[in-house]
Amino acid sequence: MSNPIERDTVVSAVVDILREAETILPQDVVDALKKAASKETSPVAGEQLEAILKNIEIAGNRKVPICQDTGILIFFVELGRKALLDFSLEDAILEGVRIATESIPLRPNAVDPISRSNSGNNIGTGIPDIKYELTEGSSIKITVAPKGAGSENMSAIKMFNPTEKDMIRNFVLETVLNAGGKPCPPIIVGVGIGGSFDKAARLAKSALLENVEDMNEEELSLLEDINSLGIGPMGLGGKTTALAVHIKKAHCHTASLPVAVNIQCWANRHSSVTLGGDE
């Protein structure tokens, strides 16, 4: 038997994970930044990383957002197929966003793409972006990943020919090179290979949620190449251009090879909650 999940529980959980995501950086990211600071030898690079670490501390102590760009809100929902809900999950998430925008507070970032008029509450057509995945069990896991525009704007997608797989590495490096200091390095690079036009982008984005330290050989080697470019923290030169590279793959059409690169700034914000579950 599974317990029914109440609407209010979802609403307040959404407010809580948003507050945590916006004000406290995940420990693996903080550890990676500290490690980077200890390795930098250029004074300018060292100063940038020290400022970042000081900022993380101030935001945590004062319970204010780490960055004024509190992002657009992207939710990843893992919905257990036996979870009992008698309300609209989407409405409950939107309600949480509305409350969090006022109470944390969050900067209202959602605007009409053409008129640019601001909705004022981070809610608009298709925003926040909620991605659902059906899972086993009776619980719901909700993850929020606020995504700032500085790094998102430097992301790229390309449809390669199937025989061009050797060019994937260059594409990732060129994307990072073109981005320079704009996406607030040290960055985290999410790479989605395969799937379809849209799936590659989704893979790249979800790759950003992985623990920064968990990298396989392929990812580590790409990270080494990125850091050899010397772009450094904030594009002012240095050894740390990226903290991590995560690659996710999916099978694709035999005639296709989509590749997406989603760039994430050092403020790799995300937080999760699991509600409900078996008795």
Place this chain on the structure above:
Amino acid sequence: MEYRLTTPLQKEDIGKLKAGDIVYLSGTIFTARDEAHARILEMYQEKEELPFDLEGSVIYHCGPLMKEDEGKWEVVAAGPTTSARMSKMTPKLLEIHEVRAFVGKGGMDNVTDAMENKAVYLAFTGGCAALAAISIEKVNTVHWLDLGMPEAVWELEVNEFGPLVVGIDSHNNDLFLEVSKKAKAAYSKLE
């Protein structure tokens, strides 16, 4: 070198700055990003007067997160935004107003000529919105709130705002461009 400067800035204040120097700013600064830049240029075209004075000013590329409490505005978080988005509008802005410094992050494209003997670009660490907020002492006023909270022009009083790295000085030196050239060279070796 490290400098402490107070607004309004004089030509001599910025003339001594070299790319790579550190600056701490005190005084009044104005936030302006995409929409505010566009409106400043439009008003010039329409021969309308700005509601704020940009002579000797510092423009901060920032869309702050603010809180209103009983009619009084407070800064919650106010880090720099990506300056390159304003690159195209900056030469014209420098032609019509004596802005002396831009504060932002990530550098700007093709502005060294327009800034020569006129203005500097100061880089504040991107994402450090809480750190920036503690050196903002007061919100003087807000202009053009109709553009929305991030795009409005916020007039802020800062004290020892920094550390800011001189990214582009007024002598045609661009630290970001130097780093980018070296990165391109490093990339061509990897190919």
